[in-house]
Amino acid sequence: MVDILHRVGIKSSVAEVYAALTTAEGLAGWWTTNTQGNGNELGGALQFRFGAGGFDMKVLDLDPGRRVLWEVVDGPEEWIGTQVVWDLDQVDDHTIVLFNHHGWKEPVEFMHHCSTKWAVFLMSLKSLIETGKGAPDPHDVKIDNWN
Amino acid sequence: MVDILHRVGIKSSVAEVYAALTTAEGLAGWWTTNTQGNGNELGGALQFRFGAGGFDMKVLDLDPGRRVLWEVVDGPEEWIGTQVVWDLDQVDDHTIVLFNHHGWKEPVEFMHHCSTKWAVFLMSLKSLIETGKGAPDPHDVKIDNWN
Numbered sequence: 001m002v003d004i005l006h007r008v009g010i011k012s013s014v015a016e017v018y019a020a021l022t023t024a025e026g027l028a029g030w031w032t033t034n035t036q037g038n039g040n041e042l043g044g045a046l047q048f049r050f051g052a053g054g055f056d057m058k059v060l061d062l063d064p065g066r067r068v069l070w071e072v073v074d075g076p077e078e079w080i081g082t083q084v085v086w087d088l089d090q091v092d093d094h095t096i097v098l099f100n101h102h103g104w105k106e107p108v109e110f111m112h113h114c115s116t117k118w119a120v121f122l123m124s125l126k127s128l129i130e131t132g133k134g135a136p137d138p139h140d141v142k143i144d145n146w147n
Numbered sequence: 148m149v150d151i152l153h154r155v156g157i158k159s160s161v162a163e164v165y166a167a168l169t170t171a172e173g174l175a176g177w178w179t180t181n182t183q184g185n186g187n188e189l190g191g192a193l194q195f196r197f198g199a200g201g202f203d204m205k206v207l208d209l210d211p212g213r214r215v216l217w218e219v220v221d222g223p224e225e226w227i228g229t230q231v232v233w234d235l236d237q238v239d240d241h242t243i244v245l246f247n248h249h250g251w252k253e254p255v256e257f258m259h260h261c262s263t264k265w266a267v268f269l270m271s272l273k274s275l276i277e278t279g280k281g282a283p284d285p286h287d288v289k290i291d292n293w294n
Contacts, residue, residue, distance in 0.1 A: 002150060007263055144155050
C-alpha cells in the first residue's frame, strides 16, 4: 500500500477551506469546473468530470472545519475504492491542509502522475482562496503528456 | 516505508534533463541557486543550501540519459539515509521524469510538506528547460508556513 501525501498552508480561516472542499461551487473553483453533487452531507455523492473522464466520490466523513473524507466509487480502475482525506488545522494565520490519498494497490506510473497533479490542484485551491482565482480543469496547469 | 512519487513530462531531449540533474549549473537553475559540488561522477558529493539549512547528497548511480540516484548523507534527520531516484525516458516529444524519494521511516507531517514541495520544484525543472527560467530557492513558490 502506498499513499499520496501533501501539505499546503492557506492564509485563511478553516471555514473558507472547508467550504471549498464541501460545496460544488467551491470544488469547481479549484479542481474541475464540471463539478456536481452534494459534498456537504454524509453519504452525499459528488461527480467530478474532466476532459478525459472523471471521478465519482461518496462522502464518508465530515467534521466541519476539521476533516473531509471521500471514497472513490467510480473512475479509473486504480482509483476505485481508494480514499481521499483532507485534514484541516488552524496554525497562526494559516489553515494547514494535510492531504492523503490512500488505498492505491501498486505504485504504478499513473500514481506518480496523480501525485504531482494533486500538488498542482492543491496549489490551485490555495490560490483560489488567497487570490480569488484558482486553476481548475480545463484551465489547470499541465504537468506531462497525460495532462 | 512510504515513498514520495512524482511524474512530469518535459518537452525536451533526455540529454537536457540529464544535464539539469547532474551539473551544478543545471541544479542551481531549478532547485536552489546555492548548489555546489560534482553531480556527474559516481561517488560525487553535492551540497544544496537553502535559507534554513540544506542537504548533502552522494551520487550513487548514474546512467546517462536514463537514471540519476542520490543518497542523502546530511540534512534534516528525516532525510538522512533516504534516496532520491530520477528515471528518464523519451516518449514522443517529451522526456518523462519518474521521481521517487524513498526510505522515509514514517509518513510524518514534514514528509507531506516535502512531497508537495518536490512537485513544485519538478515544475520548476520543467519550466527551466522549456522556457529557460526556473524558480529555484530563494525564488521558489511558497506552499505553506514552513515555506
